[in-house]
Amino acid sequence: MVIREANLADAPAIAKVHVDAWRTTYSNLMPAKFLADLSYEERETKWVKILSNIAQDNFTYIAEDEIGQIVGFANGGQERTGDRLYQGELYAIYILKKYQRQGLGYRLISTIATRLIESGISSMLVWVLADNPASGFYQSLGGQQVNQKQIEIATVQLVEVAYGWTDTRRGII
Ligand SMILES: CC(C)(COP(=O)(O)OP(=O)(O)OC[C@H]1O[C@@H](n2cnc3c(N)ncnc32)[C@H](O)[C@@H]1OP(=O)(O)O)[C@@H](O)C(=O)NCCC(=O)NCCS
Structure with a gap:
């Protein structure tokens, strides 16, 4: 498996991994119809926008197998709310179930x-x-629970927690 930075041509494959991973990850948390209705095309449009970001303020990396098939991705950049302690953010990380x-x-x-x-x-x-x-994944890397909020997805109320690292050089890397 190779990890490499994504480019615009990867948008359709990333979108597919994104939607497929949502379906397997959130089947117990989100309504079945909402997950079934997720669209590769709509997600691809979002990825085209992200990967065309000329400001270069966010980065996307993909995991690719030996035949060039994308099986996972991660996307990060500056923290989005101006948090004073945590300046960077992992926006998303998804790996196809078979490769977790x-x-x-x-x-x-x-x-x-x-x-x-x-x-x-x-x-x-x-x-x-x-x-x-996935909370177990972040905890195993030394992430501390630092915040919590309620969100609504597909009319379902869900709790989100934030895991933080004050120094990523100790723990993640
Ligand atoms: C969460 C996710 C990104 C982790 O990636 P992964 O490749 O499966 O994890 P790794 O193999 O690198 O795991 C490293 C260590 O983290 C811990 N870990 C990983 N997944 C875990 C889990 N589900 N529960 C508890 N601990 C976990 C383990 O200690 C693991 O080491 P081990 O396998 O030797 O025990 C991946 O499983 C995934 O894409 N899940 C579905 C999508 C998702 O939930 N994304 C996060 C949204 S915020």
């Missing part, structure tokens, strides 16, 4: 953290649904 627990998540998150450090940012947070087993 093989070390790819760690490789992707540490690539984002390293890229943030190269931009002068060594603190980072990530928002995750409280009931998502």
Whole structure:
């Protein structure tokens, strides 16, 4: 498996991983119809926008197998609310179910953290649904629960928690 920075041509494949991973990850948390109605095309449009971002204030990396098939991605950049303690943010990380627990998540998150450090940012947070087993992933990397909020997705009220690292050089990398 290779980790490399994404480019615009990757938008359709990233969108597919994104939607497929939402369907398997959130099947117990979100309505079945909402997940079934997710559209590859709509998600691709969003990824085209992200990957065309000429300001270069966010980074996307993908995990690709030996035949060039994208099986996971992570996306990060500056923290979006102006938090004073956590200046970087992991916006999203998704790996196809079949490829989880093989070390790819760690490789992707540490690539984002390293890229943030190269931009002068060594603190980072990530928002995750409280009931998502991914919390265990962030905890295993030393993430501390630092915030909590309620969100609504498809008319369902859900709790999101933020895991933070004040120094990503200790823990993630
Ligand atoms: C969460 C996710 C990114 C983790 O990536 P991964 O490649 O599966 O994880 P890794 O193999 O790098 O795991 C590294 C370590 O983290 C911990 N870990 C990973 N997933 C875990 C889980 N579900 N529960 C508890 N601990 C976990 C383990 O200690 C693991 O080491 P081990 O496998 O040797 O025990 C991936 O599983 C995923 O894409 N899940 C579905 C989508 C999702 O929930 N994304 C996050 C949204 S905020």
